[in-house]
Amino acid sequence: MAISVRVKTVLFSVFNNKLHIYLPGQRLPQGLVAHGISLNKLAMSVIESVAGQAINESYLEQLYTFSHPFEQMMEVDVVYYLLLPAEKISEFYQESWIAADSVSRNISEYGIISYAIQRLRWKVEYTNVVYSLLPREFTLSELQRIYESILGRKLDKRNFRRKILSLGLLRSSGRKRTGLKARPARMFRFRERKPSMVQVF
Amino acid sequence: MAISVRVKTVLFSVFNNKLHIYLPGQRLPQGLVAHGISLNKLAMSVIESVAGQAINESYLEQLYTFSHPFEQMMEVDVVYYLLLPAEKISEFYQESWIAADSVSRNISEYGIISYAIQRLRWKVEYTNVVYSLLPREFTLSELQRIYESILGRKLDKRNFRRKILSLGLLRSSGRKRTGLKARPARMFRFRERKPSMVQVF
DNA sequence: CCAAAAGTGTTGCGTATACACCCATGG
DNA sequence: CCATGGGTGTATACGCAACACTTTTGG
Numbered sequence: 001m002a003i004s005v006r007v008k009t010v011l012f013s014v015f016n017n018k019l020h021i022y023l024p025g026q027r028l029p030q031g032l033v034a035h036g037i038s039l040n041k042l043a044m045s046v047i048e049s050v051a052g053q054a055i056n057e058s059y060l061e062q063l064y065t066f067s068h069p070f071e072q073m074m075e076v077d078v079v080y081y082l083l084l085p086a087e088k089i090s091e092f093y094q095e096s097w098i099a100a101d102s103v104s105r106n107i108s109e110y111g112i113i114s115y116a117i118q119r120l121r122w123k124v125e126y127t128n129v130v131y132s133l134l135p136r137e138f139t140l141s142e143l144q145r146i147y148e149s150i151l152g153r154k155l156d157k158r159n160f161r162r163k164i165l166s167l168g169l170l171r172s173s174g175r176k177r178t179g180l181k182a183r184p185a186r187m188f189r190f191r192e193r194k195p196s197m198v199q200v201f
Numbered sequence: 202m203a204i205s206v207r208v209k210t211v212l213f214s215v216f217n218n219k220l221h222i223y224l225p226g227q228r229l230p231q232g233l234v235a236h237g238i239s240l241n242k243l244a245m246s247v248i249e250s251v252a253g254q255a256i257n258e259s260y261l262e263q264l265y266t267f268s269h270p271f272e273q274m275m276e277v278d279v280v281y282y283l284l285l286p287a288e289k290i291s292e293f294y295q296e297s298w299i300a301a302d303s304v305s306r307n308i309s310e311y312g313i314i315s316y317a318i319q320r321l322r323w324k325v326e327y328t329n330v331v332y333s334l335l336p337r338e339f340t341l342s343e344l345q346r347i348y349e350s351i352l353g354r355k356l357d358k359r360n361f362r363r364k365i366l367s368l369g370l371l372r373s374s375g376r377k378r379t380g381l382k383a384r385p386a387r388m389f390r391f392r393e394r395k396p397s398m399v400q401v402f
Numbered sequence: 403c404c405a406a407a408a409g410t411g412t413t414g415c416g417t418a419t420a421c422a423c424c425c426a427t428g429g
Numbered sequence: 430c431c432a433t434g435g436g437t438g439t440a441t442a443c444g445c446a447a448c449a450c451t452t453t454t455g456g
Contacts, residue, residue: 003206003234005277033204035275039268065266065279067240074236076206076277078266141407158410159446182407183453342434359437360419383434384426 003074005033007042008109010063010079010116011050013097014133014149015086019117022050022089024096026107028079043080051084051092057193059083059132061123063116081116083132101152124150125201128169131190137173139185140164151201167198204275206234208243209310211264211280211317212251214298215334215350216287220318223251223290225297227308234279244281252285252293258394260284260333262324264317282317284333302353325351326402329370332391338374340386341365352402368399 008030011022022029031046033039040060048055060082068075089097103113124130124147133146144160164170171191176184209231212223223230232247234240241261249256261283269276290298304314325331325348334347345361365371372392377385 003204005204005206005275033268033275033277035203036270036272038270039266039277041270062265064263065240067234069237069239069242071237074206074234076234076240076279078277139408156446156448157408158448161409162411163445178454180407181405181455183409185408340435357420358435359421362436363438364418379427381434382428382432384436386435 002072003076005076005078007031007033007039007046008077008079008112009043009046010081010113011047011084012081012100012116012120012133013084013086013089014146015089017145017149019100019120019149020097021100021103021113022092022096023098023103023107024050024093026104028109028112030077033078039078040080043078043082047082051088053088055082055084055088057132058085058088059129059195061119063112063119066112079112079116081120083120083129085133085135087135121151126197126199128190128192128196128198128200131193134190137175137187137189139177139187141185143188147200163200167200169198203273204277206277206279208232208234208240208247209278209280209313210244210247211282211314212248212285213282213301213317213321213334214285214287214290215347216290216298218346218350220301220321220350221298222301222304222314223293223297224299224304224308225251225294227305229280229310229313231278240279241281244279244283248283252289254289256283256285256289258333259286259289260330260396262320264313264320267313280313280317282321284321284330286334286336288336322351322353327398327400329391329393329397329399329401332394335391338376338388338390340378340388342386344389348401364401368401370399 008028010028013020013022029046029050031042033042037045039062043060044055060080063079063081066077066079068077100117103110130143130146134143140161143164144155144157147160148155169190170188173187173189175187177187178184209229211229214221214223230247230251232243234243238246240263244261245256261281264280264282267278267280269278301318304311331344331347335344341362344365345356345358348361349356370391371389374388374390376388378388379385
């Protein structure tokens with residue numbers, strides 16, 4: 001009885017004001033399940049091998065398990081998604097990061113990808129996991145742009161700031177972002193870089 | 202390379218004003234994955250074989266996939282949960298239905314069960330899937346008791362009714378529930394017995 | 403001085419919550 | 430006539446959405 005179990009990973013990052021997905025050769029990175037290593041660990045190791053570096057504090061979530069029941073070969077795919085801050089992806093082949101809104105509808109994993117995007121949207125609306133798309137310090141506008149990129153809609157600046165600050169997830173770092181041809185922005189950090197439930201929107 | 206893939210099912214039902222789980226022999230019903238049958242189909246067939254009847258219109262959801270990475274044998278469990286109306290469970294061994302709040306903390310699948318309960322709570326708060334815990338026709342009080350049993354808290358009768366009716370999910374059947382030593386209650390049906398997103402609470 | 407982005411309050415509206423009494427029936 | 434559960438309205442608090450101008454910096 002031949003059953004092959006794979007782990008597939010959907011890697012998300014936000015840069016250039018767009019949500020991107022890592023799709024080298026139009027495929028999701030994957031790995032074959034073997035003995036002695038859990039699904040979660042395998043997912044992390046698939047990701048670290050394509051990233052070429054250790055990944056910490058990035059939010060990893062199991063998305064869904066799909067099956068392809070053929071006559072002589074049962075295939076099971078356990079799919080994960082992971083959020084990476086843009087700073088970490090310098091090492092990746094840049095051309096393999098595809099904007100989420102321009103992933104070809106023809107690739108076989110398109111269904112998985114759409115579902116992953118949907119789940120990501122939900123997740124950022126009721127948890128703090130966006131922290132794992134951002135560097136340690138960031139401005140409120142940068143944070144707002146991350147939300148806008150994921151949710152696919154504009155947010156009101158004043159309402160956004162009031163809401164985010166009222167949640168008490170952030171603390172001011174004291175520093176300012178200077179060097180731009182504009183008024184310097186105050187910088188913030190997440191108090192905790194651990195997942196927790198929060199109603200953001 | 203020996204990998205065994207199982208499907209496990211958490212069966213939920215609400216009766217006697219309590220959420221119950223089907224645990225014959227303190228175990229979740231399960232089945233072994235083989236060729237030619239998808240995970241979802243296998244989950245349904247496990248359920249139908251313990252139920253001894255065909256199950257329609259019951260809400261089935263994939264919960265999570267767990268792995269047990271031993272040295273010489275990799276085990277993968279794909280867990281589902283299903284909602285059954287109390288009327289359907291007459292055929293089951295009644296004593297195997299355990300109240301959710303009195304499942305022993307010592308059984309090996311306790312973690313899975315707690316997680317399933319948590320996911321069920323979430324689900325009923327933002328979808329209409331409770332329909333699959335109820336018979337075709339029911340009174341508003343019966344519906345309210347279902348919610349109270351799952352959420353584990355009392356709800357205000359007037360607010361509950363206003364909210365539920367405002368969602369437009371129900372239509373009055375015209376009939377009344379008589380025979381009780383009390384004022385007859387109007388009976389309702391769900392307009393659609395299909396899952397859809399609705400913010401209930 | 404001009405362009406660019408940061409920063410800041412108020413108002414209206416709709417939804418959630420809290421709360422208590424009368425009604426219809428069966429026994 | 431009494432016990433049981435069905436059925437109903439209002440007032441308040443709160444959160445969300447809409448909306449425009451001033452400030453600080455770099456060039």
